[in-house]
Amino acid sequence: MTSAAPWTARLALVAGAMAVVILLLFAGARSVVLVAVGVGGTAVTLAGVWWTLVHRGPVRALAAVLAVAAPVAVLVLYALAGLLWVVLVSLALWVLAVASGRFALAEETGPRRPKERRVAPPERPFLIMNPRSGGGKVDRLGLREKAEALGARVAVLDPDRPDPVDGVVGLARRAVEEGADLLGVAGGDGTQALVAGVAAERGVPFVVIPAGTRNHFALDLGLDRDDPSACLEALTDGVELRVDLGFIGDRVFVNNASFGAYAAVVQSPAYRDDKVRTTLQLLPDLLTHETGPDLVVRVGELVMDRPQAVLVSNNPYRAGDPAGLGRRERLDSGVLGVLGITVESATQAAGLLRGRNAPGLVSATAGDVAVEAREPAVPVGVDGEPLTLRTPLRCHIAPGALRVRVPRHRPGVPLGRPAMDWHRVRRLALTTVRTAAGRGPHRSRLRRVRVPRAFLPVRSLPVRRETEGPGVGRPLDPATLRPEERDAPLVIWWSKSNSATPCTACTTPVRPLAGSYATWPGAGTGTGRWLGCG
Secondary structure, eight states, rough: OOTTHHHHHHHHHHHHHHHHHHHHHHHHTTTHHHHHHHHHHHHHHHHHHHHHHHHHHHHHHHHHEEEHHHHHHHHHHHTTTTHHHHHHHHHHHHHHHHHHHHHHEEEEEEEOOOOOEOOOOSEEEEEEEEETTGGTHHHHHHHHHHHHTTTTTEEOOOOSSSHHEEEEHHHHHEEEEEOEEEEEEEEEEHHHHHHHHHHHHHOOOEEEEOOOSOOHHHHHOOOOOOOOOGGGGGGEEEEEEEEEEEEEEEEEEEEEEEHHHHHHHHHHHTTTTTTHHHHHHHHHHHTSSSSSSSSEEEEEEEEEOOEEEEEEESSSTTTOOOTTSSSSSSSSSSSSEEEEEOOOHHHHHGGGGGGGOOTTTEEESSSSEEEEESSEEEEEEEEEEEEEEEESSSEEEEEEEEEEEEEEEOOOOOOOOOOOOOOHHHHHHHHHEETTTTTEOOOOOOEEEOGGGOSSSSSGGGBBBBBTTTTTTTTTOOOGOOOOTTTSOOOEEEEEEOOEEEEEEEEEEEEEETTTOOOOTOOOOSSSSSSSOO
């Protein structure tokens, strides 16, 4: 935890309190009405969006007007009441409070770096490059020439003919049989997944070169998507990570597999030519179950019946991005992320205001997911590639199946923002953080043990030694106990540092002395080996 985290938490508490105070001070009892109007307007907007998606013709047009008019009407009502500025200022303070609180919680947790190990450069790397991916990034950035200059053997796919799956997979397998000790792909996530499966199968490391359009896999590995050529440094100065792979049947996916409405839409031949019109044309029948598969999804004991959309991801997406458009906190948790959406009416659509607690939204994690349907085959989007697969389908995860070689120097994955927890923010705001000489801000990691009074005699206390800080190696000296301290219900703390630590016995900050060891309710400071409540 950095020294800025408590101050950011305090800012969150102050901003949140000010948001409420301003609303009550200038609106009084009308503040309840203001909040109700705002929530009601948002619910009407969501209902209007739902009607826009499930209807066609004049009804769709009227629903679209309603979705736009509802928030405008709310703002007009606020302005007529002379309270528009009050709402805007209060809303801005509330947004600041939530953003500061989430930032403070993220700083408290600290960044989690995946386990990596230094490795020797490969002797016979083999790279497959797709010149069609990303609008021709392979040719435009000269990736082939740069890779060959580093000693890699490069195979460029033929841009004039469709590339069958067996062609890419067969090419990678033949390369390993001929002695390649590393496989890599410059292309989109679909091609990355195919070759990653071969690398995991043959036990060779894999290099990701983000030359596609989105490259979510590279994003979650912390690679530089804006400069794909920088990823070639993994061939000369790389480290190795172990990440999980998702499987749908025997096919690998590195990001996700989608079922339901989205998968059916991308299957349409007209989708690539006009995405918006095709989506609006197909969604009404898909969302009302007039067409499309009737899915049954089983996640352990949880059963989702006829969801409109299901996303199964290789490791869960962040709490603020369940739709799979952003980042995953990690790629080595060993579980699949599952998100299912079931909305049957405008009322349920408005209920999405409750976020992850909405009745139509299911979020879970599991090692295995079963997908069943009445139809013998269903459309599936696997890492953005439209496929049709026979049912029933089983998705599972292979923990640590893939060795990924990445550059030692890379942007990394930015710190995620955890869900807001006001209780944790308040506790963090009351924390005092000190800086030990030459060590930077840190918190003590403590283990608390209650010692019954019957076992309080001095010679029965266990001996523990400091492992860090000025008191390193110094044992707890029972001779320093005072008579009044021997009769107290002692609480012993063994600290790994000498930074300030909150006392859970009395919920007040504790200011430790150098080499401090223990505290108990009501005790004062001791001889330099005890933590004193203060």
